Amino acid sequence: MSSFYVTTPIYYVNAAPHLGHAYTTIAVDVMARHHRQRGEDVFFLTGTDEHGEPVADAAKAQGLEPKELADRNAERFRALMPRLGVSNDYFIRTSDPRHGAKVQEVLQRVHDNGHVYKGLYEGWYCPRCADFKVENEIAEGNRCPIHEIELVRQQEENWFFRLSTFQKDLERLYADQPDFVMPRERFNEAKAFIDSGLQDISLSRGRLTWGVVVPWDPTHVFYVWFDALLNYYTALSFARDGEDLTDRFWPATFHVIGKDILKFHTVFWPAMLLAAGIPLPEHVFVHGFLLGADGRKMSKSLGNVLDPFEVIDRYGTEALRYYLLRDVTFGADGSTSFDAVRARYEGELANELGNLASRTIAMITRYRDGALPEAELDPSIVAEFDGLPDQVSALMDRAELTQALETIWQRVRRLNRYVEEQAPWQLAKDDARAGDLDRVLRTLAEGLRAVIVLLSPWLPESSVKLLDALGTPDLALSGAALDGGRVQRVSPLEPLFPKPS
């Protein structure tokens, strides 16, 4: 059985959960659920990043120990997962001592392999990124391009990681594996960073105590980014009591990240793994930013923030899951708004899918007492569904979640047109056409079953309800090909996407 290991970034506990966190997590959940449908051995990791200066500072300001603040805030992220309908296999917290011990073990190896030295670092530092910026990353006015705050000049004695010695290795990686970073635009961005010449980077901080202690120099803690990146690797060693999952799932199949943390995942991370002698992940997929309705970065002061919890409260979790991956092409930037959520909910989920489901079940109930007689499937529909599961799988293999969803949705629309073309309510009036009606109803039931199996990663709850009503609970992707004999009898179905009260 092939394994599929997919991760979200771990979320920094200083922020409250917002749309960006929901977006990445939902996307990864869709990937994980799809690969489970394929019968693969799947592991889906998410969690929280808890060390570093920003947490230490925030805790101090509130009169707390950093661990207390981390405990409180990590809980908000953990609680987010069920609200999003997310099926993560583990939730890692980097303040977990088992993580710390493994970080020490891996980075000690990097040290022993000769990739670490002590030196003096001076540079422009963003305290919110916890990152020193190199020249081409400094925005106008000496500001962080991400946080738009002024950078601070900092000098300190640090342990350094010899990133520069991995110049050739990373060039080769990018030459040999054109899909190491996806989509292409992000690959080019990462490659340009490497081609501009790699400089050694700090591996530790001397002034800080909230972090993983450097084993060969206990007056330092590791730079929070290395501690954080290693979560993808360490988690496998302790996520299951008494079992080490590393051999089963490493290397990761996909790390899914936002473009603001590209450099860490596409340059530092592979170099660090090479330095430790650990195999590299297969793909880093970089998604874009969700913007306000005005196309600008969301901010409270602009009043253009889409609150995921408001969407969930009004339209439900699945509306949010569907909307985010439908309206903004996964991998690109895109604007978002509550109006757009409403339009997708009413126009597509309720009117297209919801109606197709309720009409199909209602007609089978009314015209055939809920039992489907034997009949051939309509060859025109069979032809249009031919190869559909493979098409969807191929898109999902490239994390093209929006294109996969569109491919399936075209069939939802096709089935609705089929209802209009065939007008089963007319056929039902003519006893001589009973065979035609049987064929139409069976084709609709089977088409509906196929699309909802394919849609289940996006709409996990509705799929279960609808498949139950069709009497065919199987979610396996191999069952998503049209097969005339599957649906035998239907039972009543509550509206899948009701009008919000």
Ligand SMILES: [Zn+2]
């Ligand atoms: Zn910053």
